[in-house]
Amino acid sequence: MEKICSQGNKEHNPFKTIVSRIKFFLESNNLSIDALVRRLQDPSTNLVSCEKFTDFLQMKIDKKRPRDTLYDFANYIDVDKDGYVGVQDLRTCLVNIKSNTFFKNNGQALKTSQFNTAYKFYPKNLAVNIPTTKVVEVVKEIRHAMME
Numbered sequence: 001m002e003k004i005c006s007q008g009n010k011e012h013n014p015f016k017t018i019v020s021r022i023k024f025f026l027e028s029n030n031l032s033i034d035a036l037v038r039r040l041q042d043p044s045t046n047l048v049s050c051e052k053f054t055d056f057l058q059m060k061i062d063k064k065r066p067r068d069t070l071y072d073f074a075n076y077i078d079v080d081k082d083g084y085v086g087v088q089d090l091r092t093c094l095v096n097i098k099s100n101t102f103f104k105n106n107g108q109a110l111k112t113s114q115f116n117t118a119y120k121f122y123p124k125n126l127a128v129n130i131p132t133t134k135v136v137e138v139v140k141e142i143r144h145a146m147m148e
Contacts, residue, residue, distance in 0.1 A: 014065070016103040018073050019093045021061045026094075033090045040085075050074040053085040 026036060040048045040056055053074040058067060075081075079089045096102035 013103055014069070015073055015076055016097070018057065018061060018070075019077070019097055019103075022090070023094050023097060025060060033087050033094070037085070037087050037090065047084040048086070049084055050078055053077065 025031075026033065031039075037048055040052055042049065042052065050071065051074075054067065054071045057070040057074060058065075062070065074085060077089055077093050078085050079092045080086075093102075
């Protein structure tokens, strides 16, 4: 009986469990994702580093799990792989909580960004219209990258 029960109690996807616990933490403390990120962000940069988010995970979400594992999970939550956990990163994880593909292989798909490319095509200032020549250049770059 002990053998059967011990296998049934094992966590099947620890990363998904962490994200579920974050969702529960937000709901039980009546916090929005924006409010949580504001509370955790560094006042000088207004960003939440993966290191700081790991501290949050260790203090409030899972006190028993090793810090290096929690740091890996914080890096998985950083979906855009910019080194910081932001509102959009958390929102992406929480929205996809029921997606088996998103959490496949214990979050291994999130080890590298699926959204970053070798080239940065997005404009730095959204108030300025992108010239047509730049749009053509970007499309050619994308097409060239897809052909390789």
